[in-house]
Amino acid sequence: MASISVSATCLSLPQSQARSRTQKPSPRKNPNPKIKPKKLNTKFQSLSLSSPSPSSASSLGTQATTYTRLPPKEDFHFPSLNDSDEIKLSESDVAKRDSDNDSSEIEAEMLDTDDDDDEEEEEEEEEEEEEMGFRDETDDGEILGYYNGDGSLDFDEEGEEEVYYYDSDGKLVNLLENEVDDLGLEVKEKGVPAVMRCFDRAKIYVKAGDGGNGVVAFRREKYVPLGGPSGGDGGRGGNVYLEVNGAMNSLLPFRNCMHYRAGRGAHGQGRMMCGRKGEDVVVKVAPGTVVREAGSDDVLLELLYPGQRALLLPGGRGGRGNASFKSGNNKVPKIAENGEEGPEMWLELELKLVADVGIVGAPNAGKSTLLSVISAAQPEIANYPFTTLLPNLGVVSFDYDSTMVVADLPGLLEGAHRGFGLGHEFLRHTERCSALVHVVDGSGQQPELEFDAVRLELEMFSPEIAEKPFIVAYNKMDLPEAYENWPSFKEKLQGRGIKTFCMSAVKREGTHEVISTAYKLLQETKKSNEGLEGFQDRIDLNYVADMVQRQRSSSISEFEITRDSSCSTWYVTGAGLQRFVQMTNWRYMDSEKRFQHVLEACGVYRSLMKLGVKEGDTVIVGEMEMVWHDSAENSGAPNMKKRSTESIKWPQLK
Numbered sequence: 243m244a245s246i247s248v249s250a251t252c253l254s255l256p257q258s259q260a261r262s263r264t265q266k267p268s269p270r271k272n273p274n275p276k277i278k279p280k281k282l283n284t285k286f287q288s289l290s291l292s293s294p295s296p297s298s299a300s301s302l303g304t305q306a307t308t309y310t311r312l313p314p315k316e317d318f319h320f321p322s323l324n325d326s327d328e329i330k331l332s333e334s335d336v337a338k339r340d341s342d343n344d345s346s347e348i349e350a351e352m353l354d355t356d357d358d359d360d361e362e363e364e365e366e367e368e369e370e371e372e373e374m375g376f377r378d379e380t381d382d383g384e385i386l387g388y389y390n391g392d393g394s395l396d397f398d399e400e401g402e403e404e405v406y407y408y409d410s411d412g413k414l415v416n417l418l419e420n421e422v423d424d425l426g427l428e429v430k431e432k433g434v435p436a437v438m439r440c441f442d443r444a445k446i447y448v449k450a451g452d453g454g455n456g457v458v459a460f461r462r463e464k465y466v467p468l469g470g471p472s473g474g475d476g477g478r479g480g481n482v483y484l485e486v487n488g489a490m491n492s493l494l495p496f497r498n499c500m501h502y503r504a505g506r507g508a509h510g511q512g513r514m515m516c517g518r519k520g521e522d523v524v525v526k527v528a529p530g531t532v533v534r535e536a537g538s539d540d541v542l543l544e545l546l547y548p549g550q551r552a553l554l555l556p557g558g559r560g561g562r563g564n565a566s567f568k569s570g571n572n573k574v575p576k577i578a579e580n581g582e583e584g585p586e587m588w589l590e591l592e593l594k595l596v597a598d599v600g601i602v603g604a605p606n607a608g609k610s611t612l613l614s615v616i617s618a619a620q621p622e623i624a625n626y627p628f629t630t631l632l633p634n635l636g637v638v639s640f641d642y643d644s645t646m647v648v649a650d651l652p653g654l655l656e657g658a659h660r661g662f663g664l665g666h667e668f669l670r671h672t673e674r675c676s677a678l679v680h681v682v683d684g685s686g687q688q689p690e691l692e693f694d695a696v697r698l699e700l701e702m703f704s705p706e707i708a709e710k711p712f713i714v715a716y717n718k719m720d721l722p723e724a725y726e727n728w729p730s731f732k733e734k735l736q737g738r739g740i741k742t743f744c745m746s747a748v749k750r751e752g753t754h755e756v757i758s759t760a761y762k763l764l765q766e767t768k769k770s771n772e773g774l775e776g777f778q779d780r781i782d783l784n785y786v787a788d789m790v791q792r793q794r795s796s797s798i799s800e801f802e803i804t805r806d807s808s809c810s811t812w813y814v815t816g817a818g819l820q821r822f823v824q825m826t827n828w829r830y831m832d833s834e835k836r837f838q839h840v841l842e843a844c845g846v847y848r849s850l851m852k853l854g855v856k857e858g859d860t861v862i863v864g865e866m867e868m869v870w871h872d873s874a875e876n877s878g879a880p881n882m883k884k885r886s887t888e889s890i891k892w893p894q895l896k
């Protein structure tokens with residue numbers, strides 16, 4: 243972009259009035275139009291996490307604790323059992339059920355309702371929802387799907403093929419044609435309850451506070467003639483922080499609240515009074531939360547340890563009052579700035595639990611039983627698959643100094659890496675584990691096959707997880723079939739160089755050996771990773787804010803000019819210029835003059851002239867739309883205006 247000198251040229255605002263082209267974004271009627279507050283899932287309203295405030299995943303050495311409490315079982319649909327094909331570990335208890343009947347049987351167990359009651363309840367629900375306008379219906383009155391209070395979708399059982407949602411433009415879109423949900427939550431299996439979808443993923447909106455406006459004021463006081471300008475600056479907008487709260491172990495709280503806005507700075511006042519700073523907002527996340535900007539794969543932050551706090555978005559700068567514009571040449575400045583707008587962002591949060599050891603295995607193998615025996619955690623234990631729907635954490639204490647956090651994960655099925663069952667949803671929680679305990683149900687007919695199938699799933703899901711050190715715990719030794727199979731199982735696995743232990747979790751036999759071996763593995767891994775430890779601590783957690791700040795304060799003379807020849811419109815774009823336009827308060831007389839002056843000083847005029855701007859062309863700078871007037875020969879007024887600004891030296895832009 244070359245520049246040429248421009249002598250008598252200026253941009254004047256149409257009808258001598260600057261008008262905002264794209265006015266401040268109007269407050270959204272619905273910030274996420276897709277989220278249509280439909281069916282409030284009141285069943286989950288009462289859900290509360292156990293609050294392990296004194297002890298947390300990180301506060302090792304404290305009492306062992308269960309962190310996750312599931313809602314009562316009747317609150318769930320049973321996700322994958324509807325499809326009996328999904329249960330493929332043929333020898334497990336799961337498969338022992340008659341494949342035709344099992345889904346209905348199990349559902350009946352889980353839901354514990356009979357058909358008549360169901361119908362009545364459904365009718366009541368329909369009435370209730372229709373009253374509250376919760377349903378989406380086609381013209382024929384067919385019900386397509388539901389929306390939860392948090393905007394997530396619940397599927398209508400019969401509307402499987404026809405589930406719709408509203409996209410950001412308010413259009414009705416077929417969900418199945420658009421597999422990925424724009425909310426950032428991938429569409430998971432049909433019928434997976436929201437409590438599971440939201441356990442470890444969330445999408446939130448954060449906005450730093452706008453700066454307060456500066457004001458124009460003059461000192462008027464008895465015996466103080468010509469008191470001078472006294473307009474104070476606006477206050478800074480509040481910042482947005484992310485902080486790790488050790489008491490949290492899921493992202494479920496973000497179901498209820500997804501918008502976080504810091505307060506705006508107060509406006510300046512006369513008598514040189516500056517505005518108050520806006521209130522900061524602190525978004526609390528669970529240890530192990532990974533933060534990305536929505537729609538991007540790049541990780542912005544990984545927040546692992548309780549107490550870590552990252553400044554994510556800095557608040558907007560307060561606008562300067564007229565006292566700040568006083569100079570030797572301009573002792574009566576009638577100009578003040580708007581506060582700078584605070585940056586905003588949609589964030590995707592993903593939780594990867596911070597546990598030292600992960601317990602994996604097929605459904606019903608006894609994983610939760612093991613956790614309940616080795617720690618004070620009290621996960622739900624029952625003789626059917628998928629008792630555990632969300633990971634459970636427990637702290638195993640050997641003595642004061644040696645403790646470790648163990649995670650019990652939902653069972654894995656063959657095909658889990660492709661999405662069968664539940665376990666794959668939570669497999670990523672093992673990514674941060676240093677070692678794994680693989681529990682095998684010894685009472686199954688072919689425990690080796692079960693073992694291999696689960697190992698294969700781990701490998702398919704992530705080779706990194708499969709490479710983690712692990713031990714095998716052959717469970718249910720108190721049952722005769724397990725006892726009989728043990729020698730051959732042990733021989734085969736030890737032949738492959740795999741450490742294998744037998745135990746009876748229920749009888750608490752052999753469990754100590756298993757867990758102390760896991761602890762040794764953990765220590766060994768920690769030793770080998772010693773160099774890497776503390777790497778996280780060295781990362782500057784505020785770097786995102788620094789980046790935003792650098793971007794915001796980019797030079798005003800860095801701009802780009804593009805032309806739309808069809809309507810002879812010129813677009814001048816640049817972060818610095820945009821910010822300058824946004825902060826210009828057109829209510830004050832001198833603002834326009836300063837605006838012209840700055841555009842000329844930073845070379846916008848020269849560049850436009852060189853590119854061939856003509857009389858009457860539209861020039862758009864940031865949010866302002868203006869009309870170009872060539873020179874004094876064509877019109878006298880602009881030239882006069884320009885001359886009047888020539889003598890004034892404006893303070894440098896900060």
Ligand SMILES: Nc1nc2c(ncn2[C@@H]2O[C@H](COP(=O)(O)OP(=O)(O)OP(=O)(O)O)[C@@H](O)[C@H]2O)c(=O)[nH]1
Nearest residue numbers: 606607608609610611624625628629630653747748
């Ligand atoms: N006989 C016997 N039964 C056991 C033993 N360990 C667990 N069980 C039983 O096996 C069933 C399943 O136990 P859970 O601990 O819920 O199994 P899980 O692996 O957590 O199952 P999911 O959460 O569904 O994946 C329960 O009925 C337990 O009582 C054991 O050592 N011996």
Ligand SMILES: [Mg+2]
Nearest residue numbers: 609610629630
């Ligand atoms: Mg379990």
